[in-house]
Amino acid sequence: MEPIEIVARLREKFGSEILQDTQFRDQVFVSVKKDRILDICKFLHDDPDTNMDFLADLCGVDYPDNEFRFEVIYNMYSMQHHHRLIVKGMVPENDIVIDSVESIWSTADWHEREACDMFGIVFAGHPDLRRILMPEDWEGYPLRKDYPLKGRKDWEYKGFEELKDLHSHDKEWNIQA
Amino acid sequence: MIDDNMNDRSEGVDLLSKELTLNMGPQHPATHGVLRLVLDLDGETVKKITPYVGYLHRGVEKLAENRNYMQILPLTDRLDYISAMSNNIGYCTAVEKTFGIELTERTEYIRTIVGEMSRIANHLLWLATHALDIGAMTVFLYCFRERESILDLFEKLCGARLTTTYTRIGGLKNDASPEWLEQVYKFTDDFPSRVEQYETLIDQNRIWLRRTKGIGYISPEDAINWGLTGPVLRGSGVNYDVRKTQPYGVYDKVKWEVQTAQNGDIYDRYRVRMEEFRQSNSIIRQCIEQIPEGPIISDAHKYVLPPKDRVLNDMESLIHHFVLITKGPLTAPKGEIYVATEVPKGELGFHIVSDGEGRPYRMRVRSPSFVHVSALPKICQGELVADVIANIGSIDIVLGECDR
Numbered sequence: 001m002e003p004i005e006i007v008a009r010l011r012e013k014f015g016s017e018i019l020q021d022t023q024f025r026d027q028v029f030v031s032v033k034k035d036r037i038l039d040i041c042k043f044l045h046d047d048p049d050t051n052m053d054f055l056a057d058l059c060g061v062d063y064p065d066n067e068f069r070f071e072v073i074y075n076m077y078s079m080q081h082h083h084r085l086i087v088k089g090m091v092p093e094n095d096i097v098i099d100s101v102e103s104i105w106s107t108a109d110w111h112e113r114e115a116c117d118m119f120g121i122v123f124a125g126h127p128d129l130r131r132i133l134m135p136e137d138w139e140g141y142p143l144r145k146d147y148p149l150k151g152r153k154d155w156e157y158k159g160f161e162e163l164k165d166l167h168s169h170d171k172e173w174n175i176q177a
Numbered sequence: 178m179i180d181d182n183m184n185d186r187s188e189g190v191d192l193l194s195k196e197l198t199l200n201m202g203p204q205h206p207a208t209h210g211v212l213r214l215v216l217d218l219d220g221e222t223v224k225k226i227t228p229y230v231g232y233l234h235r236g237v238e239k240l241a242e243n244r245n246y247m248q249i250l251p252l253t254d255r256l257d258y259i260s261a262m263s264n265n266i267g268y269c270t271a272v273e274k275t276f277g278i279e280l281t282e283r284t285e286y287i288r289t290i291v292g293e294m295s296r297i298a299n300h301l302l303w304l305a306t307h308a309l310d311i312g313a314m315t316v317f318l319y320c321f322r323e324r325e326s327i328l329d330l331f332e333k334l335c336g337a338r339l340t341t342t343y344t345r346i347g348g349l350k351n352d353a354s355p356e357w358l359e360q361v362y363k364f365t366d367d368f369p370s371r372v373e374q375y376e377t378l379i380d381q382n383r384i385w386l387r388r389t390k391g392i393g394y395i396s397p398e399d400a401i402n403w404g405l406t407g408p409v410l411r412g413s414g415v416n417y418d419v420r421k422t423q424p425y426g427v428y429d430k431v432k433w434e435v436q437t438a439q440n441g442d443i444y445d446r447y448r449v450r451m452e453e454f455r456q457s458n459s460i461i462r463q464c465i466e467q468i469p470e471g472p473i474i475s476d477a478h479k480y481v482l483p484p485k486d487r488v489l490n491d492m493e494s495l496i497h498h499f500v501l502i503t504k505g506p507l508t509a510p511k512g513e514i515y516v517a518t519e520v521p522k523g524e525l526g527f528h529i530v531s532d533g534e535g536r537p538y539r540m541r542v543r544s545p546s547f548v549h550v551s552a553l554p555k556i557c558q559g560e561l562v563a564d565v566i567a568n569i570g571s572i573d574i575v576l577g578e579c580d581r
Binding site for chain 1: 231234236238243274275401404415422512514524528530539541543548550552555580
């Protein structure tokens, strides 16, 4: 199936959810509202014609001036049909929660933790949403465009502080909406 | 009093059956870098593994947003520093696709040759350390002998052994001389017999077989669902290789086959990599036999650095050179693209968002090691603690790439 046909089928099934689709050098990107992202992903994963069984990548992008500040990019690929579709979940800044797709592709587990770590996007229903690359008690979200490049003015490094018994208190560091 | 004690025992409150939490790493020789695992053990059985990563996080994605396209190239060396050549190729391929640059044929051939050499070097280091981890010392020395000759060849080609920075956007740093190609060809003459040597060392070895066969099983469905790629995925019998499905370089012009195995255990992942040695060797030979003469820098002067001798003699080339170095390409097309290449460890993807500036608006690195570490708890669940080491070895991770 050509990616553009998949978009047509998505429009058929989730008409009002689809915002727009773009094409760049043979790759098709489709932006969708965030509310039914789980249903859309499940449909793309389960439908035998699309069969997107491989989630190649999941990441966030920050556009501070847009209506939807954040995009969550779901890069799906089908091992059987060898087609790729890139779905973008649009997340506004004032409601920065989107459903987790970890239940569909378990590879999304760490990718979502990373997107949360770097952009502060909260994935509802994620089993263990903690910071992953940055330290657990880090403040701010490094990949946002407004995050300062060379240190913060009113911020001072307090020195290394041991986080006691980190492992058994993992759940305390979970990030919620 | 006595009765109380009896009751305690019947309820199973016994020191000997207590679960043990064991910390492993981040400074541990068998974790292949700064990976920290916390193991919850019941006796010798692994109940749960919690990996902690990020010790080598350097913010490559953030750095990339503030550098022009040319300046990002050295950062990619430092992702997977064992096969820097492959990363260079992956990044340049992604940027060239974004800009729409056509490469010259000679460039494609040389890139394929160095890409496969880097695959051999990577698999050699993998075999050496993996065998060392599970008790076979000798293989280590033999593998490093051959890896050394590949690194020497890299040094002759571009002056660096590990952090090569050899490719350029739209071309290469310098051409490969006929003598160099001859030396590589000579290396490929000997190499298949060396692979046989490694096999005689471990393939019949009872300890090796007991430590690898039937351990760390991954079913094909799980492998896909967990996002595994590269030899780990092919070891589970899934025929997926970016070089075949989305060809780049000259992989569609040479004869080679995707190597798969059926059982999905550590031994099969080892088999896949051993066969890839032979395939890579044959790809390099075919490339050297077919390689055409011609320029190594493509003719898209708005994006590609002109050759150095032209910069020193031609005003227009000097201007292009100056602008590309200081500001990056001024007329980059707007759009975004995901380009994957098959690096030795799996699928390395670059998702580049370009807003027309001389630097990427966003560069996302999809690194295979990150995904492979995330699958480690699932692979090791319920296995013995000694097999954790074997499993870490078999998924072939580099923490520089995992943490970025």
